[in-house]
Every structure is written in C-alpha cells, then in structure tokens.
Amino acid sequence: MNNIIKRFIPQILAILFVVLIFGFLTLNAQTNMDNRGIDFGFGFLSQESSFDVQFSLIEYSGSDSYARAFLVGLLNTLLVSFISIILCTILGVIIGVARLSSNYLIKNTAAWYVEFFRNIPLLLQIFFWYYAALRALPMPEKANAWFGVTYMTVKGYYIPAMVWENLNVFLYCGFAAIIAIILLRNYANKLRDIQGKQIPVLLYSIGLLIVLPILSFLFGGVSLEFEIPELKKLSKISYIYEGGISLPPELIALVLALSLYTSTFVAECVRAGIEGVSKGQKEAAASVGLTHNQVLKLVIMPQALRIIIPPTTNQYLNLTKNSSLAAAIAYPDLVLVFAGTALMQTGKAIEIVSITMLTYLTISLTIAAIMNWYNKKIEIKEK
Amino acid sequence: MFKIIKQLTSLVAMFAVLFAFSTETMAAKKSKTLENTKKRGFVRCGVSQGLPGFSNADESGNWTGIDVDVCRAVAAATLGDATKVKFTPLSAKERFTALTSGEIDILSRNTTWTLSRDADIGLTFVGVNFYDGQGFMVRKGSGISSTGEFKNGTSVCTNLGTTTELNMRDFFDSKGISYEPVVFEKADEVVAAYDAGRCDTYTTDKSGLAAQRTKLSAPDDHVVLPETISKEPLGPVVRQGDSVWEDIVRWSLNTMIEAEEYGVNSSNADMMKTSNNPAIKRLVGAEGELGAAFGLDNDWNLRIIKQVGNYGESYKRNIADTGILPDRGPNELWTKGGILYVPPAR
16 A cells, blocks of 8 residues: 555656646636737637738638648648658768768768768758858849759749649559559569569569559540740849749758758768678678678668667658748748748737647657658567 | 655645745736836837837947837836836737737837737737838839839748738739739848849838838839838837826827927927916926826926927937938828827827
C-alpha cells in the first residue's frame, strides 16, 4: 500500500500541476479578454477573407473563406518544404560523399561549402538570395530564353504550362506501371530465393515506365501541348510574360536558401554515417568477391543509413519550421497569409496563433512518423 | 505519511501563489490607466517603425511627427511635461496586440479607423488626426497617368496587415483586373523590392507614398497617381474599458485642433488668458473647470498648446516643412475649406 502511494502520488501531483498551470493560463486569458471586450471563437474561419494571395496551388480569391486562405498558406508551406527537402537531400548526399573523397580539391571544396553555408544565419541567406537575385535578374523584356522557352526575370521564372487532354488515362497508365513494377520485384525476389536466378529488374522497370505511358498516347486519346510564355506589354516600360506558369522569385530565393543551408547539415549526417561503418565490413565484403558497387549498395549503405536517418529527420523538421521565415520576403506561406494577414484582419490573435502552432506540430509529427517508419524498415532485423 | 503531508503543503503553497497572481491581475484591471501613468511618470505610446512626418526617430533617438505630437499632448496634459513619453516602435502586425495586452496605453501609429477594428478587437478610436486615402506610385517612364491604365498581370507591392490589402482587392476586383499582390512585413522591404523592379506599382496611404518616395534611389523617377481609392481616416487608438483615459486622449487631440481654429498657438497662449472670447479663455484654462471632468487640473489644455503647439503648428513642423505634403488638402480646418472639425470644448 505504502509502495503504491509512493509511486503514484508524485505522478498525480505532477499531472495536477500541469493541469493547474494550463487552467490558470486559460482563465487568465479569458478574464482579460472579457474585460477588453474581445470574443473568443472560430466562427471567423467561415467568413469571407476579402484579401488576395500572390501565389496559390489551389483556386483562391478574396471572396473565399478564411479557412481556404489557411489551406492556401498551408499548401505553400508544404510546397516549399517538400522541394527544399528533396534538393537538400540530393545536395547533402553529394557533398557528404565528396567530403570523404581522396581528391584533395574535392574534399576541401566540400568542407569549405559546409563551413560557409552553415555558419551564416539563415535569415541573412534568405535576404541575400532574394535581394541579390532581384538586383541581378533582368527585366522581363531583356531576359534571354533558357532552353528556348523559359525565362528567368526579376518578376519570376516563367516556364511553359502543360495542357493535357485525357490526363486521367495517362495517370492510370502510370499507376498501372508502378503496380506492375512492384509485382515484378516480388516475383524476381522469389525467383532468386527459390531458383537462384537473377533477372534485370531495373531494366524491365524502366521499360515499363516508358512503354505504358507511351501506349496511352497512342491508343488512350491522351495528348499534351505546351503553352509557351509570351511577352506582354503592361506600360511603356514594363512587361510580363503571359501564359505558362510563373514561379515567383520569392519561392526560388526561399528554396535556394533553405536547401543550401540545410544541405550542409545533411552532408555532415551522411559523412558521419559512412564513417560510422567499420572498415572491416568493407574489407570482408571485398574478400568474398563482391564488386565495388555491390559493396557500397549491399554492405556499406544499408548500415550507414541506420546512422544517417535519425539525425537527418531532425534536419527535415528544422527545414520545415525554418520555412516560416518566408514572411520576410513576401512568400505567402502559412505564417504570412494566416498568422499575418488573416490575423490582422480578424484580430483573432489567440485562435489563429494556436491553429498555426498546431499545424506546424502536425506537419513535424507527420514527417517524424514517416522517417521513423523508414528507420524501422531498414534497421537490423534480429531474428 | 509525513512525506505526503509535506507534498500536500507544497501544493497548497502553489495554489496560494497562483491565487495571488490572479488577484493581482484583477486589481490591475480596475485601476485607471491615468493612475498608472502618473505613478510611472511617463506615457507609453506605440508608434510606427519610421514614417517621416508621422512618427520617425532621428539619429539621437528623438521622435517627431504628428502622431508623436498626440502622445506628447497627452503627456503635457497628464504629467505636465510633453517629453515624458516612452515610444515603442511597432509593426502593423504587432500594433493592436501591443495595445490590448497593455504594453502601451496609446496607439498613435497612422492607423485607419474602421468599423471592425473599432467594434471587434477591444479597441476604441478617439478621433482623426489625419485624413488620408490610398493611392498608387508608379515609375514616371511607364507613361501611366491614371489607375485606369493598369493592365492584367500588374504586380503590386504593399505592406502586410493593413487596410491597404483589402482596398487593393476591392479596387482591382471592381475594375476586373487581375493583379499579383506582393506583401511584405516591413515598409523598408516594400521600398527595396519596388525599387529593384519587382513590382510595377507600390500602393499604400498617399501620405505614406509621399514619405517613402524619399527613400527610393531616384525619387524623381517616380510619381504618385492622382486617384484616391479609399477613405483612410488615421487617428489615435486606446484600449476599450477605460473611458476616462479615452476622453483624455480624445480631448488632447481636440484641444490642438480647436486651438488652431481660435488662433491660439504656443507663443501667444499665455496672453490669450485675458482674451475677451470665453471660448478662448476656456481653451487656455482661464475660465470653467474643464480638467476636473478627467481628474486633471485646469491648466491641462494650456500646457498642451504651450508645449506641443496647435494642430497647424504640428502639421507645418512635421509634414509641410519637411516637404512631404505641403498642401493640407482635407486636413485644413473646416473654416478654411478642409474637413477638420471637432466638437466644442465647453
């Protein structure tokens, strides 16, 4: 009996303490808000927002609701995080491997890159890329075409838009190709386990990915046309491109800054992971007759990944949270659109800030869950 | 068992601390802003982060501007010294939270008086110290001479968290023009982006355009279009719930405007005590007991006029002489063709 009390009383008290603090904070906020005549409630979410947003992945105008403005901001945050995570991973792996190169020049260039970009505050890098880009880029009418049809200008990067017909048929074909590849892989694994036969899975997979979509063009009625951006005059001295898709310079600057900055941390994770695999493993693998590529693919990387994944997850989370610095350069992310404009227009500070906090928490937990699942998948399966 | 008792007493102690906290916040709410201001010895005033003519700090940290003068007038009325003001520079986004949370007691930061701000978010507007309207600035070389010449795809730079964002949407929607809003948190960033050619036009209150134009690399290459697309009555704001403080701020501003109407200024205020006009005598505290209504002495308005000056002096010093808007336009007295009109101080 005494034992049980000893074990549980401190825990109950701790919980009580937390509840009390939250209770006090809520009560305090409530009485203060009542006193100042401020209402609390989420009804504003369905009201008309009456402001426009520069860049949106979904249809949006000022006559839509605040809830939709929230969604616009959220999608923009996810977009910039997603692109930056992919870019920083690719860059990070390259730099990380380069740091282990035996070539003096490559090794030191990579080391300098890491030291340079990770030691300058991110906000400064964002400002640098934005204002440097704005100053350096040409006005639309003076821009040279890149690849013939894309234009990098001070007002954004203009690329051709794809105009599809029967897009769904094309997507079904792509989907079918992916299912076929998964089935093929399972079959190939079985074949190898039972008969010891190897079939070139990669080659077949690429073939499937190319052939099936092409069939959809030939027989599925799918067609694709490109809408190429064309110069249009706004006034005597100002022009824009019309048609096609415009990527705003704010997005480009933000992606550049975030991925260059975070790639340095990813590079260090990769380097640590590869160096963390003991030399004996490599030598043992070589001595049983595996080729250099096989050693890397089958022995080193699977073990290195176990060391790389957990700290890299942290970097992905940091990147996502850092994307909120977007507000400084007018990229309409969640913080700018929702915790900025919407907050100002409604005055619902507590409601909007708590929604925004919960949203970032959810995004972070989701990324962590995905990475943990991947980590579980590649960890040593002890039987 | 002894241990449990010990833990319980600590819990009770914790309760006591929490209770003490909450009663203290209750007490603070009951006390008047005026009492706190007198106890503190200075007026807490929220201003902009630098808008020439309205609220702007020089190299040595001295604030000047017509918004600043409102806070100085309140300090002169309540504390007897117009210099006893602590200025807090605020972004458009922070301003209302700073006021409702009690960090400042007056928000005098070129803030537009609208229904939703007045009614919704725990604020009370006390008056108008500048009648403004939203306009557009474009490059002279563009050949655009009116807002009717904007075309689809025009990119527009502006500030976050302002009525400007809403007016701009109303304007372009009503004209059926598609536009690209590029919205920055700080005014300096808007200026930098517009200057770099990111946007075709820069929109905000016309007084703001006139002031920010001076910060561009080549101010003469830019022009403010003649049209005004909105009403922007700018004025000081106080927290809801302290009507005495609200009255003090309102009548400090009104005193400045009425003083100009009756020709009372900082240099002749003392002489006006012997004026034949009772309205003037009331204005300089020589007749009536006007200050008693707010719990102030009878010289409160005389101090405002002597230390800060009347509205006309403030406008001339801050806006006309600095070349921002030499023409007073609607901000002229109603007796001289403007719309500046305040209720009588009696």
